[in-house]
Amino acid sequence: MGKLNRRDFIKISGGAAAGAMVTPPLTNIFQSFVSKKEKHLLEGEATKVSTVCEVCFWNCAGWVYKDRENNIRKVIGNDIDPHCNGRLCPRGTGGLGMYYDNDRLKTPLIRVKSKDGKQSFRKATWDEALDVIEKGMKNIEKKYGKESMALLFHGKTGPHFEHLFKAWGSDTMGEPAGAQCLITREAGFIATYGSGLGSPEPTDITNADCLVLLGHHIGENMHNGHVQDVSTLIDRGGTIITVDPRFSTMAAHSTSWLPIKPGTDIALLLAWMNVIINEELYDRDYVAKYTYGFEELKQHVQKYSPEWAAGITTIPAGDIYKSARQMGGGSPRTIVHPGRHTAWYGDDTQRTRAIAILNALLGAWGRKGGFYFTEKVKLPKEVHPPFPKPKWTWKNISKEKHKMAIMGITNEIMDNGLPEYKGPYKVKGMFFTATNPIQSIPDEDKIKRILENQEFIVVVDTMPSEITGYADVVLPEATYLERLDHIRTSHHKSPNIALRYPAVKPRWESKPGWWIAREIGLRLGLKDFYEWEDFEEVLDWQLKQVGSSMEEMKKLGVKHFPRKTPIYLKKDEDYWFNTNTGKIELYSTDFAEWGYDPMPTYKPHGDIPAGYLRLIYGRIPMHTFGRTLNNPYLNELKNEPKLWVNPKVARIYGLNNEQEVWLQNPKGKISSFSIKVRITERIRHNSVFLPHGFGNKGRIFVDGKVQEMHLTYGRGISDAEMISNVLIDPETGGTGMKNNFVKILTDNPYKKETTS
Ligand SMILES: Nc1nc2c(c(=O)[nH]1)N[C@H]1C(S)=C(S)[C@@H](COP(=O)(O)OP(=O)(O)OC[C@H]3O[C@@H](n4cnc5c(=O)[nH]c(N)nc54)[C@H](O)[C@@H]3O)O[C@H]1N2
Numbered sequence: 001m002g003k004l005n006r007r008d009f010i011k012i013s014g015g016a017a018a019g020a021m022v023t024p025p026l027t028n029i030f031q032s033f034v035s036k037k038e039k040h041l042l043e044g045e046a047t048k049v050s051t052v053c054e055v056c057f058w059n060c061a062g063w064v065y066k067d068r069e070n071n072i073r074k075v076i077g078n079d080i081d082p083h084c085n086g087r088l089c090p091r092g093t094g095g096l097g098m099y100y101d102n103d104r105l106k107t108p109l110i111r112v113k114s115k116d117g118k119q120s121f122r123k124a125t126w127d128e129a130l131d132v133i134e135k136g137m138k139n140i141e142k143k144y145g146k147e148s149m150a151l152l153f154h155g156k157t158g159p160h161f162e163h164l165f166k167a168w169g170s171d172t173m174g175e176p177a178g179a180q181c182l183i184t185r186e187a188g189f190i191a192t193y194g195s196g197l198g199s200p201e202p203t204d205i206t207n208a209d210c211l212v213l214l215g216h217h218i219g220e221n222m223h224n225g226h227v228q229d230v231s232t233l234i235d236r237g238g239t240i241i242t243v244d245p246r247f248s249t250m251a252a253h254s255t256s257w258l259p260i261k262p263g264t265d266i267a268l269l270l271a272w273m274n275v276i277i278n279e280e281l282y283d284r285d286y287v288a289k290y291t292y293g294f295e296e297l298k299q300h301v302q303k304y305s306p307e308w309a310a311g312i313t314t315i316p317a318g319d320i321y322k323s324a325r326q327m328g329g330g331s332p333r334t335i336v337h338p339g340r341h342t343a344w345y346g347d348d349t350q351r352t353r354a355i356a357i358l359n360a361l362l363g364a365w366g367r368k369g370g371f372y373f374t375e376k377v378k379l380p381k382e383v384h385p386p387f388p389k390p391k392w393t394w395k396n397i398s399k400e401k402h403k404m405a406i407m408g409i410t411n412e413i414m415d416n417g418l419p420e421y422k423g424p425y426k427v428k429g430m431f432f433t434a435t436n437p438i439q440s441i442p443d444e445d446k447i448k449r450i451l452e453n454q455e456f457i458v459v460v461d462t463m464p465s466e467i468t469g470y471a472d473v474v475l476p477e478a479t480y481l482e483r484l485d486h487i488r489t490s491h492h493k494s495p496n497i498a499l500r501y502p503a504v505k506p507r508w509e510s511k512p513g514w515w516i517a518r519e520i521g522l523r524l525g526l527k528d529f530y531e532w533e534d535f536e537e538v539l540d541w542q543l544k545q546v547g548s549s550m551e552e553m554k555k556l557g558v559k560h561f562p563r564k565t566p567i568y569l570k571k572d573e574d575y576w577f578n579t580n581t582g583k584i585e586l587y588s589t590d591f592a593e594w595g596y597d598p599m600p601t602y603k604p605h606g607d608i609p610a611g612y613l614r615l616i617y618g619r620i621p622m623h624t625f626g627r628t629l630n631n632p633y634l635n636e637l638k639n640e641p642k643l644w645v646n647p648k649v650a651r652i653y654g655l656n657n658e659q660e661v662w663l664q665n666p667k668g669k670i671s672s673f674s675i676k677v678r679i680t681e682r683i684r685h686n687s688v689f690l691p692h693g694f695g696n697k698g699r700i701f702v703d704g705k706v707q708e709m710h711l712t713y714g715r716g717i718s719d720a721e722m723i724s725n726v727l728i729d730p731e732t733g734g735t736g737m738k739n740n741f742v743k744i745l746t747d748n749p750y751k752k753e754t755t756s
């Protein structure tokens with residue numbers, strides 16, 4: 001394997017190096033996108049293979065360029081891909097580091113010692129490992145039923161294993177990208193409009209006049225298409241109102257920054273409704289034609305005046321009036337962005353519903369510069385016998401408790417694996433692919449107890465990440481650059497499909513997810529569900545049904561289809577929304593029936609405990625969670641997180657910039673590792689900011705030798721480790737993780753242990 005010259009990478013990402021500050025200016029972020037000129041130079045001299053990026057789940061389509069020795073040299077955006085418009089973000093550009101990472105899992109591994117002692121494994125052949133999996137899964141089936149084996153997943157490898165589990169007879173499955181991320185937002189919008197948003201969110205930012213962002217930190221959250229859209233909006237002189245307790249990258253580029261007291265967004269949203277309704281800034285015709293419950297809402301928000309909200313949010317009433325008028329002025333080209341990671345304070349469906357309602361008042365749904373209607377290419381489903389019906393599924397675990405549990409609630413699936421769980425839906429075995437619950441499902445101590453209580457655990461991963469330490473069998477998956485996955489059918493303005501094709505053979509003994517799932521399936525007697533040898537056959541068949549083929553997609557990478565339905569509502573068009581009333585429900589008839597608030601109300605969350613600071617966590621531009629931290633190229637751009645601390649707090653604690661500190665939560669838990677301080681006015685006086693994903697503790701022993709993500713092991717503090725107060729959203733069961741607090745420790749709490 002030829003070695004990639006690191007300078008080559010830095011050259012294309014020169015601006016990205018400059019952007020390695022915690023909050024780079026938006027312009028620097030764009031300099032790091034590969035320029036069209038460089039792409040042009042590449043075209044003639046290399047072969048290119050179509051890919052879909054998996055460095056994050058925006059899933060941009062691109063081209064992988066190889067040199068004559070078949071080494072991957074660059075990954076760049078596909079010009080006709082609406083997710084990226086020809087430009088990958090710095091993480092996507094650096095995606096080839098995932099392939100070149102020498103710390104990757106190289107062979108299957110089988111556990112050789114107890115789970116609590118050293119995490120010891122031996123290298124195994126695929127046959128050995130798959131045999132152990134067959135035995136382990138059949139054993140769970142025999143003792144408890146197939147349903148007691150749960151699947152947790154993320155990303156495009158997930159569907160291969162969903163197919164396997166459904167074919168086998170278990171539908172006990174979910175993903176942290178639901179219950180710990182966007183489920184509450186989907187629920188809030190479904191309750192209002194009868195449909196959710198999906199990804200990419202159909203916000204028509206390029207045509208908007210006013211964009212309102214509540215803690216949705218575009219620019220640090222590098223969702224590519226939206227970062228570009230916002231940049232265009234800035235160039236057009238559009239209004240951007242950013243509500244964030246932290247002076248984020250986006251706040252720095254906004255028309256106004258409203259530094260809200262954390263946890264009080266619903267109060268602000270209600271006060272905005274109050275002004276927009278009372279000053280008749282709402283879209284009257286639209287509200288009259290398309291909404292249900294306006295009079296109830298009008299009555300409901302009377303008590304929520306800006307003066308009332310000012311006392312709660314700490315945003316002056318004048319600023320609330322002003323911003324409401326700006327939103328009304330832009331209507332219907334105003335978007336109150338729904339956000340993505342909306343698992344915040346346990347009342348998240350209600351907060352996102354308030355956002356949905358506000359957009360309805362502004363007439364934004366189905367309107368140019370608001371939310372467009374998406375269209376998607378429907379690929380026919382693979383033909384196979386009907387899936388067997390499990391005795392119970394994820395729905396039994398969550399649906400009775402939470403009416404809006406529209407997908408598997410990972411935290412509740414996990415809870416059913418606790419030793420003290422005595423109910424009928426026991427989880428006794430777990431299968432993880434591309435997900436790391438140690439950092440993504442709260443709380444960490446409980447998750448570890450659950451994992452220790454499992455009788456059988458399989459982990460499919462690319463790296464020796466934290467979850468691999470809990471496995472009985474670890475299987476090395478090929479990276480996205482080495483594998484074929486389902487066709488990306490994105491819902492967008494223009495319906496389109498994109499192909500991820502393997503650019504190179506998998507390194508070492510890693511294998512693509514489809515192959516792994518099929519091999520397990522064949523061992524479990526599911527031949528009828530795998531009437532093909534290579535997944536490419538399935539894709540070719542699917543593509544041919546819609547007038548394309550593998551051959552064509554390999555050439556095009558992305559293919560657009562003509563749109564059949566309108567992008568926006570036509571003037572005075574009659575439109576049936578998928579709700580009980582057929583209207584946009586400002587007053588939710590379902591919520592009223594189910595005993596939830598039919599209109600959002602503000603409920604306080606309580607204050608910061610004495611002696612503590614609020615823990616605010618978020619994204620940084622150069623990394624995706626913990627999954628990119630060991631990527632040699634991205635690690636070079638940012639290898640260490642910083643804890644943002646306000647100068648006032650620094651004075652009280654006597655902190656200096658770069659000082660090493662530890663954190664402790666109210667339950668007395670101390671962070672495993674330390675972090676350096678960054679003193680900045682950009683964070684509130686009573687909060688700290690910690691980037692998510694660091695503080696990796698994954699270390700396993702393979703045939704006696706340590707295997708870990710050596711560039712990132714032990715660097716920084718994991719926010720997940722500090723999260724102990726988990727607030728459950730009643731409508732969905734999702735976990736609010738933002739009401740957590742920490743104390744700063746300046747003395748090394750581990751000093752005694754290390755010196756004695
Ligand atoms: N405390 C805290 N918790 C959070 C969040 C937070 O900010 N703070 N964010 C929440 C959000 S928004 C989300 S979406 C979730 C995400 O939570 P997860 O789904 O758990 O996170 P990922 O980073 O996508 O998954 C990480 C795992 O995937 C492995 N991996 C990477 N690429 C591949 C691959 O190609 N194949 C396979 N098989 N494995 C791969 C990595 O090595 C790692 O073990 O977390 C949520 N939980």
Ligand SMILES: Nc1nc2c(c(=O)[nH]1)N[C@H]1C(S)=C(S)[C@@H](COP(=O)(O)OP(=O)(O)OC[C@H]3O[C@@H](n4cnc5c(=O)[nH]c(N)nc54)[C@H](O)[C@@H]3O)O[C@H]1N2
Nearest residue numbers: 215216217221222243246262263340341620621623624625
């Ligand atoms: N670079 C990069 N980009 C990513 C990801 C990544 O890992 N890396 N992950 C992707 C994923 S899966 C997701 S879901 C998205 C998440 O991206 P977002 O939806 O943007 O993330 P959040 O964590 O909801 O928002 C964090 C912001 O909320 C602010 N905040 C904290 N508390 C409050 C509060 O009470 N009120 C208000 N108004 N703001 C508050 C924080 O200061 C921070 O700026 O990012 C995506 N994009």
Ligand code: SF4
Nearest residue numbers: 053056059060089092
């Ligand atoms: S936004 Fe960046 S990391 Fe995410 S899919 Fe696109 S290029 Fe990849």
Ligand SMILES: [Mo]
Nearest residue numbers: 177181340341
């Ligand atoms: Mo997410």
